[in-house]
Amino acid sequence: MSRLREHEPLQGYNTFGLAATARYFAHADSVATLRAILASPQAQAGPLLILGGGSNLLLTADFPGLVIKIDLQGIEKTAETDHHVWVRAGAGENWHQFVMHCLDQNWAGLENLSLIPGTVGAAPMQNIGAYGVELKDTFTELEAVEIATGDLQRFDREACQFGYRESIFKHWAKGRFVITSVTFKLDKQATLHTHYGAITDTLKAMQVAEPTIRTVSQAVIHIRQSKLPDPAKLGNAGSFFKNPEIPTPQFEQLQAQHPGLPGYPGQAPGFTKVAAGWLIEQCGWRGKRVGNTGAHRDQALVLVNYGGATGQEIWALAQAIQQSVRERFGIELRAEVNVV
Ligand code: FAD
Numbered sequence: 001m002s003r004l005r006e007h008e009p010l011q012g013y014n015t016f017g018l019a020a021t022a023r024y025f026a027h028a029d030s031v032a033t034l035r036a037i038l039a040s041p042q043a044q045a046g047p048l049l050i051l052g053g054g055s056n057l058l059l060t061a062d063f064p065g066l067v068i069k070i071d072l073q074g075i076e077k078t079a080e081t082d083h084h085v086w087v088r089a090g091a092g093e094n095w096h097q098f099v100m101h102c103l104d105q106n107w108a109g110l111e112n113l114s115l116i117p118g119t120v121g122a123a124p125m126q127n128i129g130a131y132g133v134e135l136k137d138t139f140t141e142l143e144a145v146e147i148a149t150g151d152l153q154r155f156d157r158e159a160c161q162f163g164y165r166e167s168i169f170k171h172w173a174k175g176r177f178v179i180t181s182v183t184f185k186l187d188k189q190a191t192l193h194t195h196y197g198a199i200t201d202t203l204k205a206m207q208v209a210e211p212t213i214r215t216v217s218q219a220v221i222h223i224r225q226s227k228l229p230d231p232a233k234l235g236n237a238g239s240f241f242k243n244p245e246i247p248t249p250q251f252e253q254l255q256a257q258h259p260g261l262p263g264y265p266g267q268a269p270g271f272t273k274v275a276a277g278w279l280i281e282q283c284g285w286r287g288k289r290v291g292n293t294g295a296h297r298d299q300a301l302v303l304v305n306y307g308g309a310t311g312q313e314i315w316a317l318a319q320a321i322q323q324s325v326r327e328r329f330g331i332e333l334r335a336e337v338n339v340v
């Protein structure tokens with residue numbers, strides 16, 4: 001087992017760039033190493049934090065227990081037919097590099113999920129999604145080590161109960177498993193998803209007449225770079241809140257008062273998903289700076305660290321935003337980011 005480090009700075013391990021420390025810290029680059037770490041007295045004493053790329057994490061304090069950084073690598077084709085390929089990736093693989101690898105092989109299905117930060121292993125946690133595609137659309141199964149026993153277990157798509165930014169790993173399975181690999185079923189003949197957001201217009205502007213998975217990926221990358229801040233330059237964790245889903249009659253009533261309110265079909269029948277960024281902007285937060293934190297000027301749903309902010313300050317800003325949206329619209333915003 002690699003040695004446990006003590007009092008490890010976490011600033012380089014979270015995309016908010018927050019300066020917290022971990023009491024203990026270890027890298028797991030194989031299932032065997034992971035099991036050995038989990039059997040250590042420090043792991044047994046708890047608490048544990050499983051860390052991928054730290055791109056959906058708000059550290060509000062120093063972490064008093066053991067942080068396990070997931071570094072399991074490897075991408076392999078596990079099966080193939082005339083039309084499909086099954087690909088398994090280690091949980092520590094960088095998500096975007098994995099998507100680029102699949103594009104290089106001409107395997108279709110993940111192109112709309114280009115440039116999402118983080119690791120493969122964290123992707124099922126919240127069923128990552130963008131531009132009309134979610135992880136669940138190509139996911140077949142994952143392997144995870146049960147923390148209490150060290151047993152390797154398999155979860156298929158049904159078992160994961162994916163929803164909008166949801167899975168069992170945010171509910172009953174939270175804190176009980178470490179995801180070690182994820183398998184995807186990808187297509188050899190692409191079905192392109194170009195109707196969401198600005199993809200079609202961007203392809204036109206790129207003068208692409210016949211889109212491919214490569215050009216769709218490039219369009220998605222272009223759109224993302226134009227509105228989402230790069231964490232390497234400005235600390236952030238993407239959308240801080242989920243887009244709330246409210247009963248459609250409530251949405252219709254609100255839209256009558258606020259004709260600009262964007263709404264999309266919700267996951268459950270009778271529910272409409274409303275744009276949290278719009279609600280936050282209407283409350284006057286877009287581009288507003290509070291100390292070293294703020295809501296981004298191009299995307300109010302993205303909270304940022306201008307440098308030197310603490311997790312507590314970002315959490316206080318998030319709560320102030322929640323309160324104003326509650327008071328103005330009667331809607332409860334829920335954090336997408338994992339608050340630790
Ligand atoms: P981390 O932040 O390290 O961890 C997230 C959670 O998963 C934590 O609770 C952690 O304990 C747990 N976890 C991590 N790895 C494992 C594992 N192997 N086993 C068990 N639990 C684990 N998300 C989207 O869905 N769509 C987007 O379009 C999108 N855009 C983003 C844009 C920016 C600029 C940023 C900064 C973030 C964006 N995100 C988006 C959020 C983020 O990229 C995803 O949630 C990503 O999957 C997080 O991966 P990570 O490895 O960084 O996870």
Ligand code: EPU
Binds near residue numbers: 238299301
């Ligand atoms: N809007 C505003 N003001 C703002 C921000 C947005 O009015 O400050 C409006 C936009 O004009 C648009 C609507 O809100 O009408 C939706 O905005 P956008 O297309 O930017 O998408 P989003 O709903 O804010 C979601 C995801 C993103 C994902 C994009 C593209 C959530 C919580 N966020 O953002 O995911 O990349 O769609 O699919 O579902 C993430 O999860 O971290 C993330 C970045």
